[in-house]
Amino acid sequence: MTTTPAGTAATASAVSVRGADKVFATKRGEVVALTGIDLDVAPGEFVSLIGPSGCGKSTLLRLIADLDSPTSGTVEVFGTSAHQARLDQRYGIAFQQAGLLPWRTVAANIALPLELHGVGAAERAARVDELIELVGLGDFAQQYPDHLSGGMQQRVAIARALAEKPALLLMDEPFGALDEMTREYLQAELLRIAAETRAAVVFVTHSIPEAVYLSDRVVVMSPRPGRISAIVPMNLGRSADRAEDIREDAAFFEMITAVREALHGAPVTGARGVETR
Numbered sequence: 001m002t003t004t005p006a007g008t009a010a011t012a013s014a015v016s017v018r019g020a021d022k023v024f025a026t027k028r029g030e031v032v033a034l035t036g037i038d039l040d041v042a043p044g045e046f047v048s049l050i051g052p053s054g055c056g057k058s059t060l061l062r063l064i065a066d067l068d069s070p071t072s073g074t075v076e077v078f079g080t081s082a083h084q085a086r087l088d089q090r091y092g093i094a095f096q097q098a099g100l101l102p103w104r105t106v107a108a109n110i111a112l113p114l115e116l117h118g119v120g121a122a123e124r125a126a127r128v129d130e131l132i133e134l135v136g137l138g139d140f141a142q143q144y145p146d147h148l149s150g151g152m153q154q155r156v157a158i159a160r161a162l163a164e165k166p167a168l169l170l171m172d173e174p175f176g177a178l179d180e181m182t183r184e185y186l187q188a189e190l191l192r193i194a195a196e197t198r199a200a201v202v203f204v205t206h207s208i209p210e211a212v213y214l215s216d217r218v219v220v221m222s223p224r225p226g227r228i229s230a231i232v233p234m235n236l237g238r239s240a241d242r243a244e245d246i247r248e249d250a251a252f253f254e255m256i257t258a259v260r261e262a263l264h265g266a267p268v269t270g271a272r273g274v275e276t277r
Contacts, residue, residue: 031224065082
């Protein structure tokens, strides 16, 4: 059962975007990055954004995170404005680069958001211990980032993003710079973490197999000006006890084909409930 933050209606979407446009002013004139974006993400749902470079995937994520503002339209997180959600720490965020502070240990990096918000030492230590175990770094709590592999650094970044128990996790190509073996391992770990925390996830990626493996729905975006051209539900019969088997399932390859067809504007085959726009 998925829970929602205190004081929020049970029916509130984790993310609700309505009529969002984003226009950037440049020396050469205006650049339309996004146009007419309408999107809902349910509590506990895993949604990936995929599309060609420059289509506005990261821009849309930044609007949800209140790191930028829409030129028009609205963005809400659990029924409040994106700005208020940021102030209330309703979400955690992780980027392609882990962004760890090199002079702080793994434990101290994870603890940073809790320190900044005045969480007491005992509660902070307990939460950090819980998160270190969640991401499988129990033997590395007192290590520094330069002693960790890239994959381990990303696990620290995910733990830090989860420090304040957000019901929404925003991720911008967090595995993009990793080797394929590490990437597949962390994909499986992320599914486990999302299931255990029951957080909704909005995940930006360029990888079709990654989007298919991780997602409940894949949102396909068009070349600039970015808009949602299709939403493809992942009909994989996903469950926690068969996450490792998904990549060998015929349905996995069918969903890869469906997303690829949507990216290229072809009729989508082998997928039920596809929404085209």
